[in-house]
Amino acid sequence: MTATLEIRNLHARVEGAETEILRGVNLTIRAGEIHALMGPNGSGKSTLANVLMGNPTYEVLEGEILFNGESVLEMEPDERSRAGLFLAFQYPVAIPGVTLANFLRHAINARMKAKDPDSKGISIPEFTKLMRQKMQMLGIDSTFAGRYLNDGFSGGEKKRAEVLQMAVLEPQMVILDETDSGLDIDALRIVAEGVNKLMNDQMGALVITHYQRLLNHIKPHFVHVMFAGRIVESGGPELALQLEEQGYERFRTKHLAAIEAN
Numbered sequence: 367m368t369a370t371l372e373i374r375n376l377h378a379r380v381e382g383a384e385t386e387i388l389r390g391v392n393l394t395i396r397a398g399e400i401h402a403l404m405g406p407n408g409s410g411k412s413t414l415a416n417v418l419m420g421n422p423t424y425e426v427l428e429g430e431i432l433f434n435g436e437s438v439l440e441m442e443p444d445e446r447s448r449a450g451l452f453l454a455f456q457y458p459v460a461i462p463g464v465t466l467a468n469f470l471r472h473a474i475n476a477r478m479k480a481k482d483p484d485s486k487g488i489s490i491p492e493f494t495k496l497m498r499q500k501m502q503m504l505g506i507d508s509t510f511a512g513r514y515l516n517d518g519f520s521g522g523e524k525k526r527a528e529v530l531q532m533a534v535l536e537p538q539m540v541i542l543d544e545t546d547s548g549l550d551i552d553a554l555r556i557v558a559e560g561v562n563k564l565m566n567d568q569m570g571a572l573v574i575t576h577y578q579r580l581l582n583h584i585k586p587h588f589v590h591v592m593f594a595g596r597i598v599e600s601g602g603p604e605l606a607l608q609l610e611e612q613g614y615e616r617f618r619t620k621h622l623a624a625i626e627a628n
Contacts, residue, residue: 389595450538522553558583
C-alpha cells in the first residue's frame with residue numbers, strides 16, 4: 367500500500383485558547399512526493415507539524431488527519447511514530463546523559479516491543495551494524511553516536527542527528543519543520559544531502575520552510591502557501607521562486623479579507 371497522509375478541513379488551536387491557529391487546512395501527500403509548505407511567521411506552519419504528530423499542547427477542533435486511511439487523532443505521539451510518521455524538529459531538545467546511539471536503540475526496541483510484547487529487542491551487534499551502515503551512508507563520523515543527544519551540538523549537528531534518526535527509523539512520511547533554521551550555507555547543504563539520500567518511492571515528505579535556499583537542495587514536487595491558518599495557494603516549484611522575488615504581501619491583499627470574513 368502506498369503511504370498517504372490526508373489532512374481534511376483541519377481546525378486547531380492552543381489548548382484552552384479561544385483563537386484558532388489552523389482554520390481549515392486541506393492537504394494530501396503520497397509516498398514519493400515532496401511537498402514544500404511556505405508562509406510568513408505566524409501563519410500556522412509549525413502548528414500544523416505539531417498537530418500532525420499529536421503534541422498535546424494543541425487541540426483539534428474539527429477535521430481529520432488520516433494516515434494510510436486510518437485516523438491518527440486518537441493516537442499518542444509514540445503511536446503515530448510507530449505507524450510511520452516522523453517529525454524533525456525546528457529546535458531539537460538536548461538530553462544530557464543519553465547518547466544518540468542509546469536513544470536510537472531504545473526507540474527501535476520500543477517499536478519492536480509494540481509489535482511483539484515478547485520481543486527482546488535488537489541485539490547490540492545488529493544495532494551496531496545498522497548504525498554503522500546509516501552513518502556511512504550519511505557521511506557522519508562514528509564518534510557522533512557516542513555523544514549525548516543534542517547536548518553541546520551545533521545547529522548543523524542537531525539537524526544531522528535528526529536526519530540520522532530518520533535513517534534508522536525508516537518512516538513512511540516525514541515532516542521537516544524548518545530544518546534550515548540556524549544553519550549556515552555549508553551545514554544546510556550537508557543536511558539537505560542527507561535528506562535526499564533517504565528519499566525514495568516509499569516515503570513522502572512535508573518540508574516546512576520560509577526560504578527558497580533549502581528548496582535549492584531539496585527539490586519539491588509541489589509548493590503550498592499557508593496564510594492565516596489556511597493553505598491559500600498551491601503550485602509547482604516555480605511558486606517558491608515567485609515568493610522569493612515578491613514576498614507574501616500579495617497573499618495578504620488577496621486572501622486576508624476573505625479569511626477574516628469566515
